[in-house]
Amino acid sequence: MAVDISGNTIEVENLEHSFGDVKAVDGISFTVRKGEIFSFLGPNGAGKSTVINILTTLLRLQKGTAKVAGHDVEKEPEKVRESIGIVFQELTLDRDMTVRETLEYHGRLYSMPKEERRRRTEELLRLVQLEGKGDTRTKYLSGGMKRRLEIARGLMTRPKVLFMDEPTIGLDPQTRIRIWEYVREINREGTTIFLTTHYMDEADQLSDRISIIDHGKIIITGKSWELKNKLGQDLIYLESSDNRAAAEMLRELGSVKEITEKPKGLVLMLSGDGTHLLPKLMEMLTGRGIAITTVNLKKPSMDDVFVHYTGRELRDEGAEKLSSAIIRAGKR
Amino acid sequence: MNTGFLTIYWRDMLRFVRFRTLLFTSLVQPALWLAFFGVAMSNNFDRLTATLPTIPGVPTVGYLTFIGAGVIAMTTLFTSLFGGTVLLFDKNWGLMRETLSSPLPRIHIIIGIGLSGMTKSFIQATVIMLFGLLIGVRFFDGYTLSQTLVSVFGILVFVGVFSLGFLFLSGAIAISMESPEGMQAVITLLTMPFFFTSNALYPVESFPPLLRVLSTVNPLTHLVSGIRYFAIGNNFSAIGIQYVYTPNDILVSFLALLTFAAIMFLIARWRFGKVTVT
Secondary structure (H helix, E strand, O other): OOOOOOOEEEEEEEEEEEEOOEEEEEEEEEEEEOOOEEEEEOOOOOOHHHHHHHHOOOOOOOEEEEEEOOEEOOOOHHHHHHHEEEEOOOOOOOOOOEHHHHHHHHHHHOOOOHHHHHHHHHHHHHHOOOHHHOOOEHHHOOHHHHHHHHHHHHHOOOOOEEEEEOOOOOOOHHHHHHHHHHHHHHHHOOOEEEEEEOOHHHHHHHOOEEEEEEOOEEEEEEOHHHHHHHHOOOEEEEEEOOHHHHHHHHOOOOOEEEEEEOOOOEEEEEOOOHHHHHHHHHHHHHHOOOOEEEEEEEOOOHHHHHHHHHOOOOOOHHHHHHHHHHHHHHHO | OOOOHHHHHHHHHHHHHHOHHHHHHHHHHHHHHHHHHHHHHHHHHHHHOOOOOOOOOOOEOOHHHHHHHHHHHHHHHHHHHHOOHHHHHHHHOOHHHHHHOOOOOHHHHHHHHHHHHHHHHHHHHHHHHHHHHHHOOOOOOOOOHHHHHHHHHHHHHHHHHHHHHHHHHHHHHHHHOOOHHHHHHHHHHHHHHHHHOOOOOOOOOOOOHHHHHHHHHOHHHHHHHHHHHHHOOOEEEEOOEEEEOOHHHHHHHHHHHHHHHHHHHHHHHHHHHOOOOO
16 A cells, blocks of 8 residues: 655646647646645636546546556556545436445445445445435435435545545535535545535635636635635725715725725725724724714635636625525524 | 456346336337237248148248247347447446446446346346247257256357347447437347348348348347257258258357457447546
């Protein structure tokens, strides 16, 4: 068994991949450390799935090098296959097989011994809370259950890395939260996780590190808070009895970088932490006889980070905002 | 030895048994052929050939017995040609990705599907033989029990090799096609020449030369000859024609089927090597 002494589970250098004359992946390099949750965040068509398909040996490597779990994907694809688990973007279940048969088939594909298959199946059904569904055909499962079964399948062989391509696409917010919990649980047990997503809250909530990818290139990599801090500004929105006077007054504060006038109020871009500034600011304005009617402090979100770096909004924004709102509510 | 193909086999048989309708129709259809086409044609042919003088010392068999072998062969052909369809569905519904991304060597997919298709053909052939005997097909006439068992074994070996060949072909087509409709069309087109240039339903002795050549290279002809040799005998007459099969003829037929299966296997292996699922 090859153990990578560098502590990296995935090492990719100068990866390039074209479909015809369309360059899907354009010179990507990154590493995923052992035991971390690493995300590729990018819009549809950014090249995320292509990278996953190369790393999981479904696509032949065209240019560059890629090592997964210490094995070169080009030279030792079988070794790579033995060490990974995959949750595909689209559902890949046989509708007419039962939950247990699905796991059994997978275990057999990987030559797991019979006893081990039995034990692991029961273990995983408990983990993804499908205990009562073992003998149900997959076509009778809900979308969320199907996804959970696929995650269980991906874990069947105790892989060193679990690849998840858009694991929560099309699922309702409750199910997404549930699946994130499983992912964290799996990760705690030691599995390295590589996931792609175009949901910014998903990348934000789950990952140890995120790479923002667009047009086949990695734009920036870092921890979620690092990415946000690089953007470096809190935003305050306020409406008052005299916006113009307020703006003039606030311009003198050193920590306010920029003021934009909106039809009914002002947006202040701060150079630092807004939580301490806000009470002072309100006190100051009230002291000068300006009544504040509305105020709102906003931390930069992954949305802001993403838009800052890629310059365009992601799709599926409605669903995304809704679910992140529910998450925030759930955390309080 | 890597027994990964057994996994593919297990899943395909699971589906076969699970779909009761599929199971049921696959058994009833050949029986209906024998019951309707066989019986109807048999009456006609027997009336036409009633005036022909029988060859002394050579047993004469009725048309129903003659075509019994043809129905077994024809059913095996159809079942096997459609046997690879599951691969096309797997490919289109993404299920193939799971299998292809596993450590299982691709060749095992072909072998697994081949073996499960072969099993289905064994079941069908057995059912047709039993049903045939019921409605008057005179197979194994005058055989002792051990002779019958040897003959059944011989028939199944021929059916097995033949079905493997066509399953490999079917798998190769399935993995190269995009749509089930396209596959259906290609297979329907393929069955015609195989079916009608063979000796399954009628003698090939009076074919024009070109058709004669085609019938000689047609695997279906070799399968039918093998079945008739084992089920009816090495010297009999039917529809006014005397059939004599020497053990050599049968060996040649068997080798022809083996060669066919081997070529189809290579084609399937080549097509599977090229598959990328994205």
